[in-house]
Amino acid sequence: xxxxxxxxxxxxxxxxxxxxxxxxxxxxxxxxxxxxxxxxxxxxxxxxxxxxxxxxxxxxxxxxxxxxxxxxxxxxxxxxxxxxxxxxxxxxxxxxxxxxxxxxxxxxxxxxxxxxxxxxxxxxxxxxxxxxxxxxxxxxxxxxxxxxxxxxxxxxxxxxxxxxxxxxxxxxxxxxxxxxxxxxxxxxxxxxxxxxxxxxxxxxxxxxxxxxxxxxxxxxxxxxxxxxxxxxxxxxxxxxxxx
Amino acid sequence: xxxxxxxxxxxxxxxxxxxxxxxxxxxxxxxxxxxxxxxxxxxxxxxxxxxxxxxxxxxxxxxxxxxxxxxxxxxxxxxxxxxxxxxxxxxxxxxxxxxxxxxxxxxxxxxxxxxxxxxxxxxxxxxxxxxxxxxxxxxxxxxxxxxxxxxxxxxxxxxxxxxxxxxxxxxxxxxxxxxxxxxxxxxxxxxxxxxxxxxxxxxxxxxxxxxxxxxxxxxxxxxxxxxxxxxxxxxxxxxx
Numbered sequence: 001x002x003x004x005x006x007x008x009x010x011x012x013x014x015x016x017x018x019x020x021x022x023x024x025x026x027x028x029x030x031x032x033x034x035x036x037x038x039x040x041x042x043x044x045x046x047x048x049x050x051x052x053x054x055x056x057x058x059x060x061x062x063x064x065x066x067x068x069x070x071x072x073x074x075x076x077x078x079x080x081x082x083x084x085x086x087x088x089x090x091x092x093x094x095x096x097x098x099x100x101x102x103x104x105x106x107x108x109x110x111x112x113x114x115x116x117x118x119x120x121x122x123x124x125x126x127x128x129x130x131x132x133x134x135x136x137x138x139x140x141x142x143x144x145x146x147x148x149x150x151x152x153x154x155x156x157x158x159x160x161x162x163x164x165x166x167x168x169x170x171x172x173x174x175x176x177x178x179x180x181x182x183x184x185x186x187x188x189x190x191x192x193x194x195x196x197x198x199x200x201x202x203x204x205x206x207x208x209x210x211x212x213x214x215x216x217x218x219x220x221x222x223x224x225x226x227x228x229x230x231x232x233x234x235x236x237x238x239x240x241x242x243x
Numbered sequence: 244x245x246x247x248x249x250x251x252x253x254x255x256x257x258x259x260x261x262x263x264x265x266x267x268x269x270x271x272x273x274x275x276x277x278x279x280x281x282x283x284x285x286x287x288x289x290x291x292x293x294x295x296x297x298x299x300x301x302x303x304x305x306x307x308x309x310x311x312x313x314x315x316x317x318x319x320x321x322x323x324x325x326x327x328x329x330x331x332x333x334x335x336x337x338x339x340x341x342x343x344x345x346x347x348x349x350x351x352x353x354x355x356x357x358x359x360x361x362x363x364x365x366x367x368x369x370x371x372x373x374x375x376x377x378x379x380x381x382x383x384x385x386x387x388x389x390x391x392x393x394x395x396x397x398x399x400x401x402x403x404x405x406x407x408x409x410x411x412x413x414x415x416x417x418x419x420x421x422x423x424x425x426x427x428x429x430x431x432x433x434x435x436x437x438x439x440x441x442x443x444x445x446x447x448x449x450x451x452x453x454x455x456x457x458x459x460x461x462x463x464x465x466x467x468x469x470x471x472x473x474x475x476x477x478x479x480x481x482x483x
Binding site for chain 1: 416
């Protein structure tokens with residue numbers, strides 16, 4: 001098992017492993033997302049209070065979950081990079097950041113669209129919304145810091161430290177609906193309890209969440225391969241690939 | 244000439260322990276600050292000028308000003324802290340003192356903590372002491388003054404510690420100023436919420452205690468964790 005972990009640290013091996021894993025996640029994403037979309041938009045029943053507007057949940061919840069998961073994944077990769085100096089981990093963190101920022105924007109935007117029919121406003125300074133907006137600025141800060149340093153070990157380490165500092169916001173987002181009595185409703189999914197919705201509503205949501213995760217992993221593997229080639233362009237194995 | 248001997252160091256024949264090193268660092272910072280006296284007044288002038296802008300820009304009506312005063316004073320103080328951050332490590336970086344700090348056998352996080360303490364003492368504390376005075380200009384209700392002083396004194400210490408992380412990470416960059424604000428401001432928001440919240444609570448119902456306790460908790464967390472991130476940031480900025 002340990003040899004496998006050590007091999008992951010080598011750019012050549014991680015390039016190959018990413019290539020081997022990639023198709024599975026693409027297939028999962030491309031099967032789950034269309035099924036989830038049709039199921040959630042056409043088949044699942046309308047809500048008795050919100051009518052059809054509740055269907056925004058099928059984009060809103062997966063993107064909001066991903067916005068947080070991606071940052072946690074970046075923080076884990078940063079910790080691995082800082083502790084064991086594994087460069088592949090830093091490359092992984094760097095390719096995840098734009099996707100996470102995009103998911104945060106999507107979560108905020110879809111929430112805003114949903115807010116109009118249900119809360120009667122585009123925006124409110126609710127704890128969950130504010131902490132999510134902070135999350136977006138943390139993503140932008142991480143991307144901007146990497147841009148300011150350019151490629152190199154120094155920038156990579158600085159970004160890793162910032163990511164680890166920024167991860168304090170994740171529990172704040174997670175528990176903002178518990179600690180403060182806010183407009184935003186509590187979590188839809190939980191590992192320990194059954195969802196309050198009927199199965200015909202939460203099943204397509206689960207499919208959508210898994211589809212988003214599949215897309216995230218597939219895109220990360222795909223972009224990680226590009227990043228590996230770009231950064232290791234002088235290595236012999238990349239030259240051999242090009243020939 | 245220094246040699247490490249179990250947590251203490253021998254410098255010119257004298258044994259300097261952890262505490263002695265901190266005291267030396269604090270005295271050095273204070274001496275530098277005294278010789279550049281003008282820098283001390285700048286954040287205070289900035290605070291006064293920003294506070295002056297609001298009555299002119301929004302409305303000089305006391306009732307309106309009183310309702311927004313806690314937030315305005317806190318935001319202005321926060322921006323004044325932010326402006327002072329860029330110089331926190333800049334001078335030491337340029338003249339090579341930071342390298343000496345890194346080479347020192349004393350633990351770097353402790354030296355960083357001493358440095359940040361002086362930054363708070365010379366920037367945060369004066370801001371906290373002056374803010375009530377400016378509160379008079381904004382017609383802050385009488386019940387809010389003590390809470391304003393206490394919340395700023397506690398809150399600016401946390402702001403110094405968080406800001407020093409950003410300053411340490413960007414000290415090696417030629418134009419790190421704007422980037423520094425981008426990195427640090429999102430992390431300042433919780434302090435702002437509880438700080439302004441304490442003053443508002445004191446004005447409305449006289450119960451500033453819970454918000455002040457939360458500010459204290461944030462400070463305790465920052466004191467425990469931030470020095471390590473600051474030290475890490477400085478090592479990255481100097482060694483790459």
